[in-house]
Amino acid sequence: MYLYNNREWCKDTDGDNKPVVAIKHKIDSALIDLVNCENLIILTGLGTSLHVLDDQGNRLAPTMWNLWEEAVKRESPEDPVIHEILDIVNYHPEAGKENIETLLSHCKLAVDYLSDEVQKDKVERFVAKAEKTIHSMVDFITPDIMLDVHSDFLRRVARRANRKVRTKIFTTNYDKCFEAAGGKGGYVVIDGFRRFSR
Incomplete structure (x- = not known):
């Protein structure tokens, strides 16, 4: 595993093969600060749906x-x-x-x-x-598809203080995993398309 710090990639271990706890702490702290910022805008893309599997454990989302x-x-x-x-x-x-x-x-x-x-x-x-x-x-979304990661992610970023601006999530993915998870979670979903029967 590699970590990004001070504008360079470094290995996850120091010279003694001990975990670089300080770098991990800085990353965690930076991520917490980002999630707690006033205006949270998230761009997701390829890879955010690759963990979605069918009942047999086959990946559903294409690369x-x-x-x-x-x-x-x-x-x-x-x-x-x-x-x-x-x-x-x-x-x-x-x-x-x-x-x-x-x-x-x-x-x-x-x-x-x-x-x-x-x-x-x-x-x-x-x-x-x-x-x-x-x-x-x-077009692989069905009512029985588990979108736990998408749902959990949406729940976490939506759980911000009411005084903060609503989180905006943009995705370049062709699949509708975030839209489906948002719909199931009761979030406002604006996907840029009119609803139509399939």
Whole structure:
């Protein structure tokens, strides 16, 4: 384990292999100060839902790499080959640095400027398929899914003094774990989308 202190990463042990209690205490103290600040705004992202498991212990939330792998699969001969799409939209990431969000951004920009209707159609079909795939992969919330960590986190940050400004949480996650946990906990949830039947 590594700890961050004085703008550098250091090992969790000193020269005698004893825990660096002072650094841990500073981190704990800093986190308590942050949670008790007047305006608490939290940004969460990839990783905050990776602990959500099904009854068999399988992880439900995909990683960005999982999204990439599934979105670029060809499920039928009509699906565009990913290398064609990458060439059309001029996105050539290094191996291992592929990013589905960046690719979809390139695709959506390209659709507005492509004059070749065949290429434009390929890109539009890829975007539609990728978005459908992503939606199906992150749509795993059911009433029986345990969201204990999300619920506990929301309960803790909401348990602030009434005189302080309400905590605001923003998430870049595609899944709706925080929204579901907030709804179950009776918190005000503004997710930026209208409610609709699925």
